[in-house]
Amino acid sequence: MPRILVVDDDPISRQVLRAMLEKEGHVVSEAEDGSKAIQNYDSALIDLVITDIFMPEKEGVQTVRELMKENPDVKIIAVSGGSSSANYDSLDWIKMFGVxxxxxxxxNSKAILAAVDDLLSQ
Structure with a gap:
């Protein structure tokens, strides 16, 4: 079963993603910030990371950069709350790192699950 790490400082977002992914048969672990995500990734066999962008301790962009530097083949999906232009810019910008x-x-849960399926099939 694929192992997915969900990284988000919002516990409700983590719970929603966990429930959605486990329903599809994935094994899910959680981290509430980028620092814990790096620790969890290094200590587990993670197939995919879903990370929020704006978090305390270590933000998503920094987390993505570190994960990609150490593991160039890591598969990552980035999410961000709100609708400000800064959030959209961050989501566009993070694609430069390979997201x-x-x-x-x-x-949209169907869109997230389709992205998960696509990345895990590569």
Missing amino acids: KYTFTKPF
Whole structure:
């Protein structure tokens, strides 16, 4: 079963993603910030990371950069809350690091699951 790490400082977002992904048969672990995400990624066999962009401790962009530097083949989906232009710019900008899929919150669960399936099939 694919192992997915969900990184978000909002516990409700983590719970929603966990429930959605586990329903599809994925094994899900969680981290509430980028620092814990790096630790969890390094200590587990993670197939895919879904990360929020704006978090305390270590933001999503920094987390993505570190994960990609150490693991160039890491598969990552980025999400961001709100609808300000800064959030959209961050989601566009993060694609420069190799993130293929980005979503704004609230996200469409079918779209996220389709992105998960696509990345895991590569």
